Amino acid sequence: MTELRIRAVTAGYGRDAVLESVDLTVPEGTTTAVLGGSGSGKTTLLRLIAGFLRPSGGEVSVGGRTVAGPGVWVPPERRGVGYVRQEGGLFPHLSVAGNIAFGLPWPRRRHRARVLELLDLVGLPASMADRCPDQLSGGQQQRVALARALAPRPGLILLDEPFSALDSGLRAATREATARALRAAGATAVLVTHDQGEALSFADEVAILGAGRFRQVGRPAEVYREPVDAEVAGFLGDAVLLDGIASGGAVSCVLGSLPVQEGVPDGHVLVMVRPEQIALTPAGGGHLDATVRAVSYFGHDAIVELDGIGDGIGSAPSGTVVARVLGQDAPRSAERVGLSVAGPVRAFPVGPSVARPLSGTAAR
Numbered sequence: 001m002t003e004l005r006i007r008a009v010t011a012g013y014g015r016d017a018v019l020e021s022v023d024l025t026v027p028e029g030t031t032t033a034v035l036g037g038s039g040s041g042k043t044t045l046l047r048l049i050a051g052f053l054r055p056s057g058g059e060v061s062v063g064g065r066t067v068a069g070p071g072v073w074v075p076p077e078r079r080g081v082g083y084v085r086q087e088g089g090l091f092p093h094l095s096v097a098g099n100i101a102f103g104l105p106w107p108r109r110r111h112r113a114r115v116l117e118l119l120d121l122v123g124l125p126a127s128m129a130d131r132c133p134d135q136l137s138g139g140q141q142q143r144v145a146l147a148r149a150l151a152p153r154p155g156l157i158l159l160d161e162p163f164s165a166l167d168s169g170l171r172a173a174t175r176e177a178t179a180r181a182l183r184a185a186g187a188t189a190v191l192v193t194h195d196q197g198e199a200l201s202f203a204d205e206v207a208i209l210g211a212g213r214f215r216q217v218g219r220p221a222e223v224y225r226e227p228v229d230a231e232v233a234g235f236l237g238d239a240v241l242l243d244g245i246a247s248g249g250a251v252s253c254v255l256g257s258l259p260v261q262e263g264v265p266d267g268h269v270l271v272m273v274r275p276e277q278i279a280l281t282p283a284g285g286g287h288l289d290a291t292v293r294a295v296s297y298f299g300h301d302a303i304v305e306l307d308g309i310g311d312g313i314g315s316a317p318s319g320t321v322v323a324r325v326l327g328q329d330a331p332r333s334a335e336r337v338g339l340s341v342a343g344p345v346r347a348f349p350v351g352p353s354v355a356r357p358l359s360g361t362a363a364r
């Protein structure tokens with residue numbers, strides 16, 4: 001089992017630093033998902049850990065051994081790190097067994113039993129061993145790529161958006177098979193993804209990368225419920241953002257007076273409410289009434305845009321407040337409904353010099 005530690009690492013291409021003095025620890029046997037926008041440096045981070053890129057400062061250690069740092073450089077093949085790419089990258093001219101065996105050290109490449117064990121680990125039947133990659137579905141190919149990466153028993157596995165090319169059903173099944181295989185192998189893993197649901201459901205910890213550094217690292221429920229700022233909140237899921245005034249443990253905003261999470265100083269704040277915190281009732285049955293402006297129906301749930309909300313501070317004629325409800329409970333457009341908010345809500349202090357109109361927006 002292997003811990004990954006990254007300390008004050010700066011890296012990039014030429015003179016352009018993509019990562020600036022970043023720190024990250026992935027405890028042994030756990031998975032951290034790195035979430036960030038396109039171009040934020042997720043792949044650069046994996047290349048740095050794998051040894052395909054040298055840092056210009058800082059230190060990377062794998063299993064307590066420094067693999068990159070001042071005066072130290074361990075080449076990729078000697079780091080004991082597995083890498084699974086977005087497209088799997090199987091060798092088309094080798095069978096499934098040949099691809100997996102390629103990941104084994106030379107003397108063991110003929111060990112059929114180990115190949116079959118690895119197929120089983122990633123949830124594929126032994127009968128697939130002699131197929132060619134083009135006779136497999138995308139999800140099966142990704143599982144073979146994972147088996148190949150796990151073959152030499154690396155302590156650390158890097159997964160670079162390995163599910164993103166798969167359709168949603170296959171994606172979920174492949175993700176679950178991967179999580180099971182990683183647990184069974186006891187591997188430490190770093191998953192890079194654009195998909196917040198994937199990051200929150202797959203990993204023990206989520207690390208949000210932006211502007212060259214980690215903006216927040218924490219357990220999924222912690223980063224979802226207690227994001228450090230509005231931008232991170234928007235990265236992790238839908239967020240209704242409202243101007244408000246905090247005072248004595250409550251905030252006043254267009255949704256009324258709401259209990260606020262601890263530690264928010266009195267004053268002007270940006271209030272964050274997750275859409276599922278807003279419950280809809282028949283008109284007159286909640287704290288406030290509102291009018292349904294539009295409904296986006298997804299089957300299992302629906303997003304309901306609301307306006308005409310009762311008298312909070314600064315009623316928000318141009319802002320958007322959205323609620324997430326069960327699909328079967330979705331109201332109709334133009335219907336008048338009641339709403340109430342399950343607190344406490346999150347709020348971010350706003351500097352006194354920042355003059356903002358009181359309004360509401362939905363970061364999606």
Ligand SMILES: Nc1ncnc2c1ncn2[C@@H]1O[C@H](COP(=O)(O)OP(=O)(O)OP(=O)(O)O)[C@@H](O)[C@H]1O
Nearest residue numbers: 013014018036037038039040041042043044045194
């Ligand atoms: N080989 C390279 N040479 C120069 N610049 C590069 C190179 N590879 C990546 N970059 C730049 O580094 C930045 C980070 O790229 P990176 O691929 O790490 O981002 P990412 O978060 O993985 O993006 P995406 O989600 O779109 O894959 C981008 O601005 C990119 O243009």
